[in-house]
Structures are given as C-alpha cells and as structure tokens.
Amino acid sequence: MASIWEYANPLKFMRTTEAALPFIGWAAALCLGVGLVWGFFFTPDDFRQGSTVKIFYIHVPSAMMAINIWVMMLITSLIWIVRRHHVSALAARAAAPIGAVMTLIALFTGAVWGQPMWGTWWAWDPRLTSFLILFLFYLGYMALWAAIENDDTAADLTSILCLVGSVFALLSRYAVNFWNQGLHQGASLSLDKKENVADVFWYPALVSIAGFVLLFVALVIVRTNTEIRARRARALMARERLG
Amino acid sequence: MELQVDKLCVARGGLAVLRDVSFSVKPGQALVLRGPNGIGKTTLLRTLAGLQPALSGQVSLAFDDMAYAAHVDGIKTTLTVKENLLFWSHVFGTKTIDPAVEAFALADLLDKPAGLLSAGQKRRLGLARLMVTGRAVWILDEPTVSLDQTAVALFGRVIEGHLAGGGLAILATHIDLGLSNALSLELGAYRAVSSLQDDFDEAFL
Amino acid sequence: MIALLARDLRLAVRAGGGFGLGLSFFLIVIVLIPFGVGPETGLLGRIAPGVLWVAALLACLLSLDRMFALDFEDGSLDLLVTSPLPLEGIITVKAVAHWLTTGLPLVAAAPVFALLMNLPGHGYFALVLSLLIGTPALSVIGAFGAALTVGIKRGGLLLSLLVLPLYVPTLIFGAEVARRGAESQPYTSPLLLLAGISFAALALLPMASAAVLRVNLR
Known part of the structure; x- marks a missing residue:
C-alpha cells in the first residue's frame, strides 16, 4: 500500500525529492524567467502608475509566499505534533528562513513601490505593519530553533510556538486593522475576482507566482535534505559516543 | 502495592540508553540500581517518576505513588526550614511535618533560613521532604551526596522505617546504606544496543 | 495551589526585587520619555496613554525570565511536576503570582505616572481600567514565553524576542482604550476585545505552556 506517510522516512524522502529536484529547479527557473521578463518588458505601463507598477510581479508573489510559508510551517508543525515524523x-x-526572506522582499519591494505612489517609504498601514509583525514571528521562531541543542526538544517547542504564534499573528492582523485603516489597496489578485486586474497583467503574474512557489519548493527540498544529513551526522556521532 | 516494571525502554537526548529493564519490588523492599556513570540510572529514575516518557514498556504503579528526590533538593534559600517543609506538605495534602522533622533531626534548625544551612543540612531537609509527601514509592537519585557518616546512618534508618511501614524505595547510590531488605540490580545488562527503531533518531541511521 | 501562590508571593517579597524592580523600571522609562521628546505638556499628554502602556509592558517583561528559571535551577520545578498539582494549575498560579507582584503594582502606580505625563484628567479611569484588564494577559502570555525558554542559559533576550510579538494585540487594544478615554471617546469595543484576549489567554495558554514545560523537563 502506497501511503503518503511512506515519505516520512528520511531516506525515502531524500531519495524521492532528490530525484525530483532538478525538474522542480529548472521549472522554477523557467517560470521565474518567463514570468518576470514577460511582466517587466511585455506588458503595457499602467495609465496612472507608469512602469513602477511592474514591481508588482515580485511584490505580490513574495507577499503571498510570506504568508503561505507560515501556513506550511503550521501544517508541518501539526504533523510533527500528531504523527512525530522528523522530516x-x-x-x-x-522553510522558516525562506519565509523570513520572502517577508523581507515583500517589505522592501513594497517600500520601493510605495515611495513614488504614496510619497513615503513606510507607513504604519495595517498590511505593512502586519508583515513587519510576521517578520518578527519568523525571527522568534528561528531564534528558538537555534537556541536549543536537543533536536526533538527544539522541534516540539517550535511546533507549539508556531501554533500559538499563528493564533496571535491572526489576532494581530485584526488588531492592526482596528488600530489604523490604511492606504494599501485591497488584494488585487484572487482566483475568483480576477477582473480586478486585466488579463494582460494577470497571466504573467500567474507564471511568476508559479515560479516563486516552485523556487520555494526547490529551496525547501535542498534545505530539508541538508537538515536530514546534519541530523544524521549528529545521530551517528551520538551513537559513536555511546559505543 | 507491588511495583512491577516490565520491559521498560528509556532514552536520553533522543537515543535509547536502557532497553527491556524488568524488575519487581514488593512493599518493604528496596532496590539499589548499580552501574557505571552514564549507564542511565538518572534517566531510568526520572522515567519512573514520570518526568520523561518511556519509549516502551509498562510500570504497574501510577506516578501519583512516586516521590522523587534528585541531586538538587528544590530548597528555597529565602524560606525557613519550616516554611519549606510546610509548603510541600500543603502541596501533597499531608497533615503534619513533625515525623519528618524528628527523623532527620531538623528541630533545632526549623526557623533558620534554608540559605544558612550547610550542604549536608540542606540535603537532610531535601530528604525530609520525602516523608512529607506521604507517598509509597521513594525514588532516590544519589541521596547520600554531601551527607556525613552520622547523617548517612540516620538516612538508612529513615529508609528502614519507610520500608517497615510498607513503603518501597528505588535508589541509585554507591554507598552501602546497610539496608536489611535490599535487592540490587546491575544495569549493565540492559544497556541498549542501537538497532533500527522507527520513531527515534535511529530513523536517521 | 494556594500554598504555591503564598510561597511565590513570599519569595517575591523576601527576594526584595519582586515589587520594586518592575515599578522602578516603569518610573525610569516614564522619566526618560520627556528627555527624548521634549517637555511640551500638550505633546506629552497626547502620547501619554501609549507611552504608559508600552512602559508597563516592558516592566512586565523584566521579571518574566525568573518565573520558572529559579524553580528549574534549584530542582523544585521537577518536584512540583511530580506533585499532585496539575501542571496547568501550577502555571496559572505562577502567572497570577507574577501579575500580583508586577502587574498589579503597575496598575496602582499608573495614575501617579500618568500625572508626570500630563494625561488629561478624564483619561485616568480608562487608563487604569485598561491596565487592570490587560496586564493579566501580559503575565499569562509571558508565562508561555518563560516556559519555552526555561532550559536555555541566558534565555532572557530570546524570551523578549518571542514574547513581544505576542504582546501586539494586547498592546493595541489596551492603548486604544486608554487613548479613547483620554480623548473622551467611547471605548467599549476595544475594552471588550481586550477583556476577550485576557480571558482567552487565561483559559487556553496555560495548556500550551504546560505542554512546553513538559517537553523542557524531559
């Protein structure tokens, strides 16, 4: 019986993912290349925002990833808590450092975009503020991982932190909305409301989002396998010491 | 009230250290664990006390029957001896601290802040807490550290008294306490040899 | 439980730093603010609700790392865990003790410090009320952070990094109540949200903290 939990075995996971990695990697490069080139050079300028609007092809996918990576961490944390699969x-x-970098990219491109549009690099707008808070959550999560020596203890503690943090992140999101109604436009991309953005902008954006997702998957595979190997090395050394 | 341990596996830092430990201790008996440093005596005792989960195996008594005493005594230095003991008796819901005070000859020290006690006196206070818990199984990890000859003898008598009252004791110690009804368990025989076991670090080997 | 609360309070009093430290820190922050932003009373009065809330929050943070670390080091945490008390109860009691020694004095002292900050006269009630309802949440959330970092040597900095983001919603609603009070606006809805956070944290977080503490004692 093939079951998805078979891949919870580290060796099986490594073997499968490393076979798939080149395909995912090249697909990511292709999607990113096509999406960004198409978006940057072959879409018309916005009639109000001019060519600054094109930073959108980095800003929106990275912002989506920043949130989705946290959700992915939440899911994998739950799997660890319930089923105790190390992988x-x-x-x-x-995934955490990748998520943190995506958050930074979203914040940075947002600032670059905001400067000509709103006349300021930074405003304490709910969305911007929420992203800054999300970034702090990423930092705390990574710091906790780094601070604890025992791997299983660290996994347990960070999983629970991720769970509690998710609740508080959501709470912060609403609290921040309450605190300040902002400048930021509403979500401009969603599957059911794509009339928000004209098709010419929409297709390259989709390709570029796919590229970001694939890039994340490729990076997570590489990083997870590195972690598995490091863990394996530590387990071997521990066994050596025990004799 | 017999304590039966069946095929207990315990782990430290993600690696199994002892495997298939089985023994039984009857009321009135003490069990002395023996083995070199690092064999896993403390890990086994902590597992029995319910402080860490066992990998597998069964223990017949609930954690509510165990009283645990470790290397450190859990003494608050700013509280007096009496306050320390009274606190634990409230927590464990026992009525009196007098037998414990008497057994460990703490009567003269009762109103002294615990911070002013010598190491040996602190140790006596820490062990007196065991009597205050009113629990049947004493789990003792190197209880005689920093006790002098007289105190060791005193402690031996306290354990004898506990056993005579139908209690049990499991100790890890290198010193002979002169217990009359003591079994001994050599842990070297149970040392875990690494083998593939799915749910632990061995998954990575 | 009551014995544990009594012991923790007694320890806080005997150790000296318990009540005084948080309060002095609160005072120092409040004194520093005018040096930073200037002595103009109108400006100080306008920022007073927010500044008082941030200062109270930082003062709460100060003594968090001792909540479990002291008991962890001298072994009494092990003994408490093996005692008949439920671990969730132990954590709640610890958080309550922390609130009684840190949060409550801050609430009581807040009007005096508000005076230093030229808070408008009608803002006092809302400020004290918001602190009274909000600071328990700070202690309970802090207990979670303290439980996470209990095994880590010099975990104080990490504790702040973990706990401060979790404080954001409480701070927003608490400061909002105080600000609206100072501006004579109705503040029922943020007050209810603040109370909601406090009660939810008090009801749910001790369970997460207990799970975390069990992992750390393993």
Missing part, C-alpha cells in the same frame, strides 16, 4: 519538523525548520 515534517525539519521541513518546518527549513
């Missing part, structure tokens, strides 16, 4: 915990650990 799951290590995948969460591997």
Whole structure:
C-alpha cells in the first residue's frame, strides 16, 4: 500500500525529492524567467502608475509566499505534533528562513513601490505593519530553533510556538486593522475576482507566482535534505559516543 | 502495592540508553540500581517518576505513588526550614511535618533560613521532604551526596522505617546504606544496543 | 495551589526585587520619555496613554525570565511536576503570582505616572481600567514565553524576542482604550476585545505552556 506517510522516512524522502529536484529547479527557473521578463518588458505601463507598477510581479508573489510559508510551517508543525515524523519538523525548520526572506522582499519591494505612489517609504498601514509583525514571528521562531541543542526538544517547542504564534499573528492582523485603516489597496489578485486586474497583467503574474512557489519548493527540498544529513551526522556521532 | 516494571525502554537526548529493564519490588523492599556513570540510572529514575516518557514498556504503579528526590533538593534559600517543609506538605495534602522533622533531626534548625544551612543540612531537609509527601514509592537519585557518616546512618534508618511501614524505595547510590531488605540490580545488562527503531533518531541511521 | 501562590508571593517579597524592580523600571522609562521628546505638556499628554502602556509592558517583561528559571535551577520545578498539582494549575498560579507582584503594582502606580505625563484628567479611569484588564494577559502570555525558554542559559533576550510579538494585540487594544478615554471617546469595543484576549489567554495558554514545560523537563 502506497501511503503518503511512506515519505516520512528520511531516506525515502531524500531519495524521492532528490530525484525530483532538478525538474522542480529548472521549472522554477523557467517560470521565474518567463514570468518576470514577460511582466517587466511585455506588458503595457499602467495609465496612472507608469512602469513602477511592474514591481508588482515580485511584490505580490513574495507577499503571498510570506504568508503561505507560515501556513506550511503550521501544517508541518501539526504533523510533527500528531504523527512525530522528523522530516515534517525539519521541513518546518527549513522553510522558516525562506519565509523570513520572502517577508523581507515583500517589505522592501513594497517600500520601493510605495515611495513614488504614496510619497513615503513606510507607513504604519495595517498590511505593512502586519508583515513587519510576521517578520518578527519568523525571527522568534528561528531564534528558538537555534537556541536549543536537543533536536526533538527544539522541534516540539517550535511546533507549539508556531501554533500559538499563528493564533496571535491572526489576532494581530485584526488588531492592526482596528488600530489604523490604511492606504494599501485591497488584494488585487484572487482566483475568483480576477477582473480586478486585466488579463494582460494577470497571466504573467500567474507564471511568476508559479515560479516563486516552485523556487520555494526547490529551496525547501535542498534545505530539508541538508537538515536530514546534519541530523544524521549528529545521530551517528551520538551513537559513536555511546559505543 | 507491588511495583512491577516490565520491559521498560528509556532514552536520553533522543537515543535509547536502557532497553527491556524488568524488575519487581514488593512493599518493604528496596532496590539499589548499580552501574557505571552514564549507564542511565538518572534517566531510568526520572522515567519512573514520570518526568520523561518511556519509549516502551509498562510500570504497574501510577506516578501519583512516586516521590522523587534528585541531586538538587528544590530548597528555597529565602524560606525557613519550616516554611519549606510546610509548603510541600500543603502541596501533597499531608497533615503534619513533625515525623519528618524528628527523623532527620531538623528541630533545632526549623526557623533558620534554608540559605544558612550547610550542604549536608540542606540535603537532610531535601530528604525530609520525602516523608512529607506521604507517598509509597521513594525514588532516590544519589541521596547520600554531601551527607556525613552520622547523617548517612540516620538516612538508612529513615529508609528502614519507610520500608517497615510498607513503603518501597528505588535508589541509585554507591554507598552501602546497610539496608536489611535490599535487592540490587546491575544495569549493565540492559544497556541498549542501537538497532533500527522507527520513531527515534535511529530513523536517521 | 494556594500554598504555591503564598510561597511565590513570599519569595517575591523576601527576594526584595519582586515589587520594586518592575515599578522602578516603569518610573525610569516614564522619566526618560520627556528627555527624548521634549517637555511640551500638550505633546506629552497626547502620547501619554501609549507611552504608559508600552512602559508597563516592558516592566512586565523584566521579571518574566525568573518565573520558572529559579524553580528549574534549584530542582523544585521537577518536584512540583511530580506533585499532585496539575501542571496547568501550577502555571496559572505562577502567572497570577507574577501579575500580583508586577502587574498589579503597575496598575496602582499608573495614575501617579500618568500625572508626570500630563494625561488629561478624564483619561485616568480608562487608563487604569485598561491596565487592570490587560496586564493579566501580559503575565499569562509571558508565562508561555518563560516556559519555552526555561532550559536555555541566558534565555532572557530570546524570551523578549518571542514574547513581544505576542504582546501586539494586547498592546493595541489596551492603548486604544486608554487613548479613547483620554480623548473622551467611547471605548467599549476595544475594552471588550481586550477583556476577550485576557480571558482567552487565561483559559487556553496555560495548556500550551504546560505542554512546553513538559517537553523542557524531559
């Protein structure tokens, strides 16, 4: 019986993912290349925002990833808590720095875009503020992983932190909305409301989002496998010491 | 009230250290664990006390019957001896601390802050807590550290008294306490040899 | 449980730093603010609700790392865990003790410090009320952070990094109540949200903290 939990075995996971990695990697490069080139050079300028609007092809996918990676960490943390699969915990650990970088990219491109549009690099707008808070959550999560020596203890503690943090992140999101109604436009991309953005902008954006997702998957595979190997080395050394 | 341990596996830091430990201790008996440093005596005792989960195996008595005493005594230095003991008696819901005070000859020290006690006196206070818990199974990890000859003898008598009252004791110690009804268990025989076991670090080997 | 609460309070009093430290820190922050932003009373009065809330929050943070670490080091945490008390109860009691020694004095002292900050006269009630309802949440959330970092040597900095983001919703609603009070606006809805956070944290977080503490004692 083939079951998805077979891949919870570290060796099986490594073997499968490393076979798939080149395909995912090249697909990511292709999608990113096509999406960004198409978006940057072959779409018309916005009639109000001019060519600054094109930073959208980095800003929106990275912002989506920043949130989705946290959700992915939440899911893998839950899997670790419920089913105790090491790969799951290590995948969460591997994803965190990527999520933090995506959050930074979203914040940075947002600032670059906001400067000509709103006349300011930074405003304490709910969305911007929420992303800054999300970034702090990523930092705390990574710091906790780094601070604890025992791997299983660290996995347990960070999983629970991720759970509690998710609740508080959501709470912060609403609290921040309450605190300040902002400048930021509403979500401009969603599957059911694509009339928000004209098709010419929509297709390259989709390709570029697919590219970001694939890039994340490729990076997470590489990083998870590195974690598995490091863990394996530590387990071997521990056994050596025990004799 | 017999304590039966069946095929207990315990782990430290993610690696199994002892495997298939089985023994039984009857009321009135003490069990002395023996083995070199690092064999896993403390890990086994902590597992029995319910402080860490066992990998597998069964223990016949609930954690509510165990009283645990470790290397450190859990003494608050700013509280007096009496306050320390009274606190634990409230927590464990026992009525009196007098037998414990008497057994460990603490009567003269009762109103002294615990911070002013010598190491040996602190140790006596820490062990007196065991009597205050009113629990049947004493789990003792190196209880005689920093006790002098007289105190060791005193402690031996306290354990004898506990056993005579139908209690049990499991100790890890290198010193002979002169217990009359003591079994001994050599842990070297149970040392875990690494083998593939799915749910632990061995998954990575 | 009551014995544990009594012991923790007694320890806090005997150790000296218990009540005084948080309060002095609160005072120092409040004194520093005018040096930073200037002595103009109108400005100080306007920022007073927020500044008082941030200062109270930082003062709460100060003594968090001792909540479990002291008991962990001298072994009494092990003994408490093996005692008949449920671990969730132990954590709640610890958080309550922390609130009684840190949060409550801050609430009581807040009007005096508000005076230093030129808070408008009608803002006092809302400020004290918001602190009274909000600071328990700070202690309970802090207990979670303290439980996470209990095994880590010098975990104080990490504790702040973990706990401060979790404080954001409480701070927002608490400061909002105080600000609306100072501006004579109705503040029922943020007050209810603040109370909601406090009660939810008090009801749910001790379970997470207990799970975390069990992992750390393993």
